[in-house]
Amino acid sequence: MKTNTLKISLIISGLLVSSSAVAIGGFDFSSSPKGKDQFLPPSSGNSSFALKPLKDADFRQSDPAQVELGRNLFFDKIMSGNENISCGTCHHVLTSTADSLSLSVGEGGRGLGHPARDTGTGVDAIVQRVPHNSPDLFNRGLLEINVLFNDGRIFPDSNFASGFNSPAGHQLPVGLDSILAAQNILPLTNVTEMAGQAGENDVADAAVNEIFEGPNGVWELLLIRLRGIPEYASLFQAAFDDVNSAADMNITHVGNAIAAYIGTSFRADNSPFDRFLRGDKRAMSVTAQEGMRLFYDGNAKNLGGMTCGSCHSGTLQTDQDFHAIAMPQIGPGKGDGVNGREDFGHFRVSGDENDLYKFRTPSLRNVVLTAPYGHTGSFDTLRKVVDHHVNAIYSLYNYDTSQAQMPSRSDLDAIDFEVMENPYLVDKIAEASEIKKLKYSKKDIDKIMEFLYALTDPASLDIRDKAPRTVPSELPLAD
Ligand code: HEC
Ligand code: HEC
Known part of the structure; x- marks a missing residue:
């Protein structure tokens, strides 16, 4: 990995979350012009994380x-x-x-999204919710x-x-x-x-x-x-x-x-952000460009330590790594912990205690289109999940369970909030958290929101034509 002045200063100030988060975008911001209109994070040559426009060759070509x-x-x-x-x-x-739900309803679920999904009977009966957000x-x-x-x-x-x-x-x-x-x-x-x-x-x-x-x-x-x-x-x-x-x-x-x-x-790589990276400087509004700078660049406003880009690095806004950010956990869980309702995250894969409650940094492409947010869909709006990051521990302890987008089921509701209603289990999520209080003001976040909107590919707004009208089995597409 390429070393640069920004990274070194971050390491010295002790603000890096973990060694795995060293991928601070792979950018050498120190050599990037800081002028308002010239800002374009340079490619670092690091193929995964460099902020460079996506091209056909980056995608698998298919017959x-x-x-x-x-x-x-x-x-x-x-x-x-x-x-x-x-x-x-x-x-x-x-x-x-x-699917617009916090947690998918599994086989047997009917209708689309919330609140249409309800319980079928017989083989269509729903036994439990899927533990993760789709x-x-x-x-x-x-x-x-x-x-x-x-x-x-x-x-x-x-x-x-x-x-x-x-x-x-x-x-x-x-x-x-x-x-x-x-x-x-x-x-x-x-x-x-x-x-x-x-x-x-x-x-x-x-x-x-x-x-x-x-x-x-x-x-x-x-x-x-x-x-x-x-x-x-x-x-x-x-x-x-x-x-x-x-x-x-x-x-x-x-x-x-x-x-x-x-x-x-x-494939969704024609957002205003993509067009901006390809050289169309007018593709993104000035506010979205400011938001982009705040999102990625620790030096943009003397943010110093952690920025969104510390984890959401590169053109796809992900380091493809795992972080604990005190995300509330709702639903049946993955069978972890004493009551089986917890979900230990990447620890389940690595067996390393340092990975407890860590989840993959998601790409933020088209993110405005895919509420609710978080690995259990615990936040119902984009602003709420972004605000969560700014002061994650406070947000975790003040989580409002009523925002969960789940069809009510009296027999399932009882277990949906077992973790969030157990102070000891919430403490465990808080203790594992590695995200610092981010130094963004409310206004900064407004600008970052503009940037997140600019990650939307207009072609993704209506993708109905990607579905067939009928399928070979002749089973109904909808129900
Ligand atoms: C009952 C709802 C449901 C059905 C049916 C379903 N998925 Fe998913 N899918 C999910 C959920 C929930 C996850 C997230 C699981 C996790 O991360 O633990 C997921 C994850 C994925 C992912 C991984 C995405 C990523 O970036 O991590 C892919 C790809 C995917 N599904 C494709 C499919 C395909 C293909 C099928 C059909 C063969 C399918 N899914 C059927 C709910 C569903
Ligand atoms: C310490 C690493 C880290 C930092 C810093 C960070 N994020 Fe995240 N972010 C994550 C992880 C990890 C998740 C997924 C957590 C989960 O699902 O439990 C996430 C989830 C999200 C989501 C929800 C996406 C979805 O599809 O569910 C959004 C939106 C988001 N982050 C935006 C931001 C913004 C904006 C900032 C800066 C204000 C930021 N993040 C800073 C690691 C980070």
């Missing part, structure tokens, strides 16, 4: 036939155990590839992305034949062409998200027993369904050279095709 197959698979409920939910339910085109899927086709999930459960790892460390362990097949493709076949194995509960269908039974690969595994059981639909057989054959008949269709094709679809369809 249109794979995109078309992926588009159908993404929206087809046949991919879920009970045929009652698709990827597109939680990553919906009407809600900017997320993230957007914008720009996930970028080659530089090297970690997925809020807690970082998937990352490249040569100890695995698949090339990826993931919750599927050694069951993950060989041949997945990207980290995105590896992720794309995991929701199928998740009981709450897509597979269903024990006894409801054969896919669910396999998922409960964590049998994903092999003839009785989740993936093969779903492939049997797809092979029986002639339209899928032709879509697979058109998309992949190694598919000559339905028998050749396999789960790596599914993962790779969905990745081609997501990467191509949800």
